[in-house]
Amino acid sequence: MFSRYLAHxxxxxxxxxxxxxxxxxxxxxxxxPPVFAVPVLWLTIPGLLAMLGAAAGWRSAAWRGLFxxxxxxxxxxxxxxxxxxxxxxxxxxxVPLAVPALSLPLGAFLxxxxxxxxxxxxxxxxxxxxxxxxxxxxxxRGVAFTGFPWNLIGTVWAFDAVPLQGVALVGVHGLGLAxxxxxxxxxxxxxxxxxxxLGLLLVLTAGAARLWQAEPPPLPVSLVIVQAxxxxxxxxxxxxxxPNFRTHLEMTRDGIAxxxxxxxxxxxxxxxxxxxxxxxxxxxxxxxxESLPEDGLLLAGSVRAEFDAGGQLSAxxxxxxxxxxxxxxxxxxxxxxxxxxxEYMPLRGILPIRLVxxxxxxxxxxxxxxxxxxxxxxxxxxxxxxxxxxxxxxxAVRPGWLLNxxxxxxxGISAGPHQHLAAARLRAVEEGLPLVRAAQTGISAVxxxxxxxxxxxxxxxxxxxxxxxxxxxxxxxxxRAGIIAPGVLLLLGSALGLxxxxxxxxxxxxxxxxxxMS
Numbered sequence: 001m002f003s004r005y006l007a008h009x010x011x012x013x014x015x016x017x018x019x020x021x022x023x024x025x026x027x028x029x030x031x032x033p034p035v036f037a038v039p040v041l042w043l044t045i046p047g048l049l050a051m052l053g054a055a056a057g058w059r060s061a062a063w064r065g066l067f068x069x070x071x072x073x074x075x076x077x078x079x080x081x082x083x084x085x086x087x088x089x090x091x092x093x094x095v096p097l098a099v100p101a102l103s104l105p106l107g108a109f110l111x112x113x114x115x116x117x118x119x120x121x122x123x124x125x126x127x128x129x130x131x132x133x134x135x136x137x138x139x140x141r142g143v144a145f146t147g148f149p150w151n152l153i154g155t156v157w158a159f160d161a162v163p164l165q166g167v168a169l170v171g172v173h174g175l176g177l178a179x180x181x182x183x184x185x186x187x188x189x190x191x192x193x194x195x196x197x198l199g200l201l202l203v204l205t206a207g208a209a210r211l212w213q214a215e216p217p218p219l220p221v222s223l224v225i226v227q228a229x230x231x232x233x234x235x236x237x238x239x240x241x242x243p244n245f246r247t248h249l250e251m252t253r254d255g256i257a258x259x260x261x262x263x264x265x266x267x268x269x270x271x272x273x274x275x276x277x278x279x280x281x282x283x284x285x286x287x288x289x290e291s292l293p294e295d296g297l298l299l300a301g302s303v304r305a306e307f308d309a310g311g312q313l314s315a316x317x318x319x320x321x322x323x324x325x326x327x328x329x330x331x332x333x334x335x336x337x338x339x340x341x342x343e344y345m346p347l348r349g350i351l352p353i354r355l356v357x358x359x360x361x362x363x364x365x366x367x368x369x370x371x372x373x374x375x376x377x378x379x380x381x382x383x384x385x386x387x388x389x390x391x392x393x394x395x396a397v398r399p400g401w402l403l404n405x406x407x408x409x410x411x412g413i414s415a416g417p418h419q420h421l422a423a424a425r426l427r428a429v430e431e432g433l434p435l436v437r438a439a440q441t442g443i444s445a446v447x448x449x450x451x452x453x454x455x456x457x458x459x460x461x462x463x464x465x466x467x468x469x470x471x472x473x474x475x476x477x478x479x480r481a482g483i484i485a486p487g488v489l490l491l492l493g494s495a496l497g498l499x500x501x502x503x504x505x506x507x508x509x510x511x512x513x514x515x516x517m518s
Contacts, residue, residue: 002046002186009047010054017051021064024048025071025107031156032076034418038156041183049126049187052117065114069107074099076151077106079416083342086232086410106148109137120497121504123188128497131180135173135490139483142389146340149388151419153179158422161451164429165207168450168476172390172426174486177493178203211450218468221376222263223436224255227444228273229462232409235440241275245284248273252298253291255464263468264295264375270440271301271318271384271407278302278321278329285327292325297373301383301405301438304334315363318343320381320405322373330374334365335383342410368395377472379403380433387435388423391482394431398479400472402427402435409441413460417443425451431479434470449473 012020028044030037048068055061080099084091113133120129134153142149154175157163167175185196228247234240252267259265276284278300289298304319318338322331340346344361368386370378377400382393387404404424408417421443428435429451437445442459448470455467478485 029075061118069110073103
């Protein structure tokens, strides 16, 4: 039955092949958060490989790879449309265009894996070559044109802490490489597929064993995460500024009152939660911390402004501001990795449209730092999508925990916030650091240093999350080696694939490969 399925796909040509590849890519997105239908990859990846092996030439293979990647990105990033719907009167014309237009260049990164698979001999050489090239493509996508490593294929395992433990060794890129190999095994026949299943079971057992290790007790700190669930379209309206601020004040007061005795309260507001410039507004700071006890601390997302000698605005930053109980600013972090089209306009003055709200772009901060905080471990602050970049969330000094403040209200009740949360969870396990996430409309959460859920607030609900601050673990292999760790795995896989390619008989072809499964 499975061999007939592969033969049917391999026989497709012309526009039917492109449409089929697009559909396979779109179906593959079902493996991503929040669906996590990982077994669909056992249909889509072998199907794509069968189509690539039957391609008439390299151009045909490239088109099939492009359409697969395009479908994967369209289905995985559909939620970007919600951002346009917050101002539908201005951007209605972009609604049918934005996601396909963005997804096409992102999908083009799968042209390289497609060409490698087409050129490789059938069998293990093709599987390893395709998996390694896929991993290289994801690595490049994470840095090219400021980088967009969203929905990396290793993220499909982020539904539970057990399968995530491998990223402590080889990062999400190494996990992604193994995922593609595992997904491709059905094309090799029943025995390799069963062997792969046994290997997966052993990996999961090792992951579970890592979770059985003794965990250091949490710090005597009570995190009070405020998730006000203010809709994006109401967030910056002038008539909503004070009501929105008051909502955060009242929720903070209620959260502080519920803190267990003997712990230090730390209130956390999400990205740009304050409608006032906290860093330069003493009265707003006084109101923000009036419910804090003497040893309390507020970590609040806020726009920060700088002014020149003449009092004119010179720069705006998307920041996290730390304020003590005396309303003094004791720390500031400015977002470094800005979102193109969201926080600044690339090619400003050349492109005929402007999606950024306001007349001024945000300015970038210096990069990841360990933000010193009074009587607390230093925090590695990550604003919004800064948390999705593997190996780039910790600076020269290792922090004691990661803090991700974000406003996912742009993306409504969709897959976007779930995908963002999954990426954040991966960073905790990779670095061996607890991660605290405060999201305006959800999903707020606290993960320990092994990626286990300590507390969580759902998407689209207003509430408080009161949780202890877990302790950090010693630096993981990935935290020490960074991208070198998956790079070594990639080199080994590539070398083995090349060796098998050279040993394979030239007359081997896709039809024979499929017939072996009959």
